[in-house]
Amino acid sequence: MIKVVKVDNATEAADKAFEVMKEYIKPGKVLGLATGSTPLGLYERMVKDHKENGTSYKEIKTFNLDEYVGLPITHPESYYAFMHRNLFDQIDIIEENTHVPSGLGEDLEAQAKHYDEMIDKDPVDIQLLGIGSDGHIAFNEPGTPFDSGTHVTDLAESTIRDNCRFFDNDMSKVPTQSVTQGIGTIMKAKNILLIATGANKAQAVKDMIEGPVDEACPASVLQKHPNVIVIVDEAAASMLK
């Protein structure tokens, strides 16, 4: 079931997301984390709360959704680097307790399987998600089977276009493949918190919430999850009934 929370703008979306997330920043919890522009406001609030209130992450584990294939972790746009820059290096989390899938190595499919096994051992209490303009969640593009586990996949052309702003606006510099948690992996999380802001997400938000549950819109699978909160700003909610 999807609970929709409408707010005015991206700042309010980050405030509301932090309010939800705060309940899970407790010893023993497992957080599912995401990259992209959308979670940045939430991460800023988590860092501020850690610095001002001493909220500790020492007994928290994290699993990220995805990573580009072939990008060294030292590349500033690798999701490993993104997470360290925007969150991990600014809080007291223990490096061994953080997990970002690796897009480097001899046998990416075997590594992906191992990633799912780690998640099965430490089930995610709350998974943070953004949504792509094509309805993707993580890098699960339209057509990805709903029962998929972590796997290697090609990025849709629309996603390469959306993400080229991080690569000098040059589509040829955007990696073409990623390792991503599958839709089945994401659906195992006990709770899901999806944030969508901006007009370019309006159609995907409508399809996710009001459309049929169909692999053509990966996010529509969330209608089948028992516990989802979707925070949308006015622009992203503009096509909802």
Ligand code: PGA
């Ligand atoms: P964005 O990406 O937060 O950068 O808009 C969201 C997504 O593609 O899942």
